[in-house]
Amino acid sequence: MPHTLVKLTRSLAGAALALTLGAAPALAGDEALVQRGKDVYTAQKCQMCHLIAGKGNKMNPLDGVGTKLSAADTKAWIVTPAEMTATAKSTKKPPMPAKYDKLPAADIDALVAYLQSLKK
Ligand code: HEC
Numbered sequence: 001m002p003h004t005l006v007k008l009t010r011s012l013a014g015a016a017l018a019l020t021l022g023a024a025p026a027l028a029g030d031e032a033l034v035q036r037g038k039d040v041y042t043a044q045k046c047q048m049c050h051l052i053a054g055k056g057n058k059m060n061p062l063d064g065v066g067t068k069l070s071a072a073d074t075k076a077w078i079v080t081p082a083e084m085t086a087t088a089k090s091t092k093k094p095p096m097p098a099k100y101d102k103l104p105a106a107d108i109d110a111l112v113a114y115l116q117s118l119k120k
Pocket of ligand 1: 077
């Protein structure tokens with residue numbers, strides 16, 4: 001049935017094209033995620049307590065946090081800050097608030113991507 005074969009060939013070609021197109025913008029996708037994380041950081045006013053690139057509160061600099069913390073620990077600071085404050089024996093006041101776990105998962109992922117991009 002040559003007609004089916006033609007269809008199959010077409011859909012395979014389509015899939016290959018989609019893969020090729022998908023591969024290149026993967027990096028651009030990361031950049032978009034980092035940019036979104038930056039926007040969430042500003043919108044959530046993390047800078048009230050944190051310093052990045054000279055902007056914000058000098059008490060808690062986050063420059064280089066992408067080198068210091070794993071993505072998992074960065075996320076843990078955002079969603080379970082009380083536990084992380086205890087584990088890190090942090091005595092800084094006010095402590096990291098426990099409210100960001102209510103953020104949409106995509107915003108949390110974007111925040112983590114942004115913070116992980118802050119390498120020293
Ligand atoms: C009310 C103040 C406050 C706000 C607002 C705040 N944090 Fe924090 N955060 C802290 C304190 C205090 C620590 C503990 C720092 C320490 O002891 O070195 C901390 C720790 C962290 C850490 C771990 C830093 C490290 O060097 O180990 C990350 C990551 C972090 N915060 C991200 C965020 C993000 C993202 C936001 C916004 C969504 C935010 N924080 C909002 C106070 C705050």
